[in-house]
Amino acid sequence: MLTPQETAEIEHELSQYERKRAACIDALKIVQRHRGWVSDEALHDIAELLEMPVDELDAVATFYNLIYRRPVGRHVVHLCDSVSCWLAGSDALAERIRERFGVRVGETDSEGRFTVLPIPCLGCCDRAPAMLVDGNLHVDLDPERLDETLERYG
Amino acid sequence: MERPLTANIRPGEPPLDIEGYERSGGYRAVRRALSELSPDDVLELVIDSGLRGRGGAGFPTGQKWRFMPRGDDAPRPRYLIANADEMEPGTFKDRLLLEGDPHQLIEGMILSAYAIGANVAYVFLRDEYRLAAETLRRAIAEATDRGFLGEHILGSEISLSLHLHTSAGRYICGEETALISALEGRRAIPRTKPPFPQLVGLWGKPTVVNNVETLCNVPHIVNNGAEWFRSLGLTSDSGTKLYGASGKVKRPGLWELPMGTPIRELLEEHAGGMRDGYRFRALLPGGASTDFLVEEHLDTPMDFESIQKVGSRLGTGTMIVLDDKTCPVAMLHNLEHFFAQESCGWCTPCRDGLPYVEHLLAAIDAGDGRPRDLALLEMHTRHLGPGRTFCAHAPGAMEPLQSGLRYFRDDFERHIAERRCPYR
Numbered sequence: 001m002l003t004p005q006e007t008a009e010i011e012h013e014l015s016q017y018e019r020k021r022a023a024c025i026d027a028l029k030i031v032q033r034h035r036g037w038v039s040d041e042a043l044h045d046i047a048e049l050l051e052m053p054v055d056e057l058d059a060v061a062t063f064y065n066l067i068y069r070r071p072v073g074r075h076v077v078h079l080c081d082s083v084s085c086w087l088a089g090s091d092a093l094a095e096r097i098r099e100r101f102g103v104r105v106g107e108t109d110s111e112g113r114f115t116v117l118p119i120p121c122l123g124c125c126d127r128a129p130a131m132l133v134d135g136n137l138h139v140d141l142d143p144e145r146l147d148e149t150l151e152r153y154g
Numbered sequence: 155m156e157r158p159l160t161a162n163i164r165p166g167e168p169p170l171d172i173e174g175y176e177r178s179g180g181y182r183a184v185r186r187a188l189s190e191l192s193p194d195d196v197l198e199l200v201i202d203s204g205l206r207g208r209g210g211a212g213f214p215t216g217q218k219w220r221f222m223p224r225g226d227d228a229p230r231p232r233y234l235i236a237n238a239d240e241m242e243p244g245t246f247k248d249r250l251l252l253e254g255d256p257h258q259l260i261e262g263m264i265l266s267a268y269a270i271g272a273n274v275a276y277v278f279l280r281d282e283y284r285l286a287a288e289t290l291r292r293a294i295a296e297a298t299d300r301g302f303l304g305e306h307i308l309g310s311e312i313s314l315s316l317h318l319h320t321s322a323g324r325y326i327c328g329e330e331t332a333l334i335s336a337l338e339g340r341r342a343i344p345r346t347k348p349p350f351p352q353l354v355g356l357w358g359k360p361t362v363v364n365n366v367e368t369l370c371n372v373p374h375i376v377n378n379g380a381e382w383f384r385s386l387g388l389t390s391d392s393g394t395k396l397y398g399a400s401g402k403v404k405r406p407g408l409w410e411l412p413m414g415t416p417i418r419e420l421l422e423e424h425a426g427g428m429r430d431g432y433r434f435r436a437l438l439p440g441g442a443s444t445d446f447l448v449e450e451h452l453d454t455p456m457d458f459e460s461i462q463k464v465g466s467r468l469g470t471g472t473m474i475v476l477d478d479k480t481c482p483v484a485m486l487h488n489l490e491h492f493f494a495q496e497s498c499g500w501c502t503p504c505r506d507g508l509p510y511v512e513h514l515l516a517a518i519d520a521g522d523g524r525p526r527d528l529a530l531l532e533m534h535t536r537h538l539g540p541g542r543t544f545c546a547h548a549p550g551a552m553e554p555l556q557s558g559l560r561y562f563r564d565d566f567e568r569h570i571a572e573r574r575c576p577y578r
Contacts, residue, residue: 016317018357021339025322029281052339059341063498064322066281078282082243083442083474084400086488120325120492121243121442122282125400125472126407135284 002045006030010049021052024060028067037068065119072115073108075153078132081105081118084125089142093129096143100150114150156386158374159367159394160410163254169289172296175257181302183376184264188310191376196269200372202380204392208247209237209328209365210441210469211546212458221352222270222360233361234272235337236263236369238279238286239321239328242441243492244474247396248366250408252279252286255370256293260316262369264302265376267314270362275316278333281323290318325496329545330363332498343500344545367396389414391457399425401475402432408472414455420473421452432477436561440469442489443550445557446476465557481577482562483569486555487515493551504548507538511555518566521574528566532559 002010013026027046032038038046038061047054061067068076077097081090094105097116103109105116124130127139131146138149162170162178170178187196201216223229236259240248251259263275279287294316297303305313319337326332327342334356336342355361371393375383384392391413397420398408404426411420417439421427428434436446439456445466447454454460461468476485494508511534514527535556538548559566568576 016319017339019338022337024339025336026320029320029322050339056340060339063341064324066323081488082492083438083485083488084244087401087474087476087480087485119282119323120496121241121245123240123246123249123280125244125246125474126398128400128406132282135282137282137284 002031002042002049003034006034007049010046020050021056024050024052024057025064025067028057028061032068037071043069065117068115071108073112075114075134076132077114077116077150078119078122079105079116080120080122080128080130082121084121085129088128090129092143093131093141093146096146097150100147114153155412157394157410158378158386159251159258159370159396160254162258163250165254169254169256169293172257172293172300175255179377180257180373181261181300183373184261184302185308187265187268187376188308188312193269193271196265196376199375199380200269203371203375203383204380205368205371205375205383206391206458207365208367208371208395208470210242210443210467212468215364215368218352218364219266219270219362221350222362223353224271228271229359231274231359232270232272233356233359234263234267234270234275235330235333235356235361235363236275236277236366237328237330237333237363238277238283238366239333240283240366241280241323241325241328242443242470242472243489244400244438245398245441245470245472246400247398247408247470247472249283249286250396251366251370252283253289256286256289257297258370258373259290259366260293260297260302262372263316264307264314265372266362266364266369268312270360272360272362273313273315275314276337277316277318278327278337279318279320280327281320287318287320294318324498325492326498326545326547329547332545333363334361341498343498344547346544387413387457389455389457389460391459395456395471397424397456398472399475400472401437402429402477402480403427403475404429414457414460416453416455417447417473418452420456421475425475428475428477432479434475435478435480435482436476438469438474438476438554439466440471440473442474442492443467443546443553444469445553446561447557448561467553479577481519481575482558482565483515483519484575484577486558486562487512487519489554490515490551493547497547501544503538503543507534508548508551510534511538511551518569519575521569521572523566523570525570527570528559531555535559 010027013023047057108115206212331345351361494512
């Protein structure tokens with residue numbers, strides 16, 4: 001069941017669009033903001049509210065880099081792996097995360113603290129390499145700054 | 155030198171609020187257009203200005219607008235969409251405009267909507283641009299309070315409701331028909347053209363999709379005229395351009411400069427040349443989906459026609475620089491990994507071809523390449539090229555590959571002959 005809060009937030013988004021289903025990305029993000037990820041059950045509930053087929057909603061949900069259809073850790077790290085960050089040493093950052101937290105890109109560490117996922121170009125190529133942690137942007141990274149930054153996310 | 159697009163932008167400082175924007179001459183173009191100019195006058199101004207789309211394709215903006223059905227019996231509602239899904243690798247120019255001067259975009263959208271008769275508009279923004287989203291939300295609220303948005307703008311008969319849509323991260327949403335699918339709440343797959351969005355767009359209604367930088371030029375054209383805009387460019391191409399550079403240059407960054415500024419000036423003067431210990435090897439002039447250019451091209455003006463003449467595309471105008479210590483095969487592997495991952499999967503050449511290209515490049519990069527792999531890669535540059543796929547995604551992916559195979563032939567051959575990467 002969607003909570004009254006979730007339902008209210010989704011219904012608020014409906015006013016921007018001609019048709020209900022157009023709010024589905026907003027709805028997926030609202031539920032994810034409250035629960036961390038989008039479960040099958042949540043998917044069914046959103047589809048019902050927006051009067052759209054569940055499989056069509058899943059086709060949308062699974063299409064996007066920032067909708068999680070599996071549980072994630074307490075913090076989600078999106079490491080830019082596009083060309084400007086790669087030129088600036090993003091591979092070394094991925095390696096550092098593996099050494100420090102025992103988690104490879106695409107995985108969650110055993111304590112459930114970090115999920116590390118790749119993300120295409122974050123649009124800060126002049127301050128590469130860059131990453132998002134829980135949506136917050138961090139730029140001009142090197143392995144030491146990466147450590148300092150991630151330590152702040154307990 | 156005039157820098158209309160970035161005149162209000164102070165790096166590290168918050169953008170102007172609506173009062174500051176109006177004090178610096180903002181919304182003057184909207185006041186003038188609504189009282190003195192007809193929609194056709196604005197359209198003609200933009201056609202005469204020679205403004206071309208800044209999102210990558212360079213299509214003349216006024217021509218795009220002119221395909222909108224006109225007259226009282228034209229279908230309604232009509233839509234304007236600002237494409238703020240900036241996700242082309244190496245591109246970071248729209249972020250500056252969105253975070254630095256949100257009212258400039260809103261004013262450009264009001265004028266553009268007026269010209270094409272749109273009464274509903276969306277900003278389609280990538281979700282990763284959180285600061286841009288906050289900035290725009292605040293600016294839209296301010297503009298609504300002051301009567302620049304909503305019903306009866308400044309007491310006129312013109313209305314425009316402007317909505318911010320934040321996406322959820324997928325490169326193909328920058329393709330205008332995929333963007334429309336996404337905005338309707340469908341899987342973001344491109345649509346067949348024709349019919350073009352101007353006739354059958356969002357929810358089947360007439361729609362124009364323009365890039366952020368394109369729209370930001372419109373207030374200045376209305377204020378200063380088409381002749382002024384044409385005179386800004388150094389070549390036959392009009393206006394200024396937000397250029398950028400990333401890679402191992404001394405000062406990566408963005409600069410608003412006259413359209414047609416030579417590559418060498420961007421690279422050496424503005425980006426400060428290569429960092430100590432690195433030499434220039436090649437560059438992608440306008441994002442990941444443009445062909446490599448090399449030393450002999452450095453005196454080419456960075457405009458649509460000149461860059462096309464030397465075998466590449468201006469694209470987004472933000473260049474990615476390859477140095478002599480970075481393996482070009484590994485760089486191509488990185489680029490094609492991106493394209494393979496971001497393929498929407500709709501048409502077979504793109505869905506199956508790009509992962510195969512990535513696989514071949516990974517093998518060569520790792521020292522496991524075979525001599526015939528180069529012919530296979532070349533075959534793919536033709537089979538995934540223009541006319542073979544549903545949209546421009548795979549042909550764009552083939553641009554750096556086809557030029558890379560030409561300019562870095564020796565590197566490819568050494569990887570295969572020595573069974574290792576000579577850069578490691």
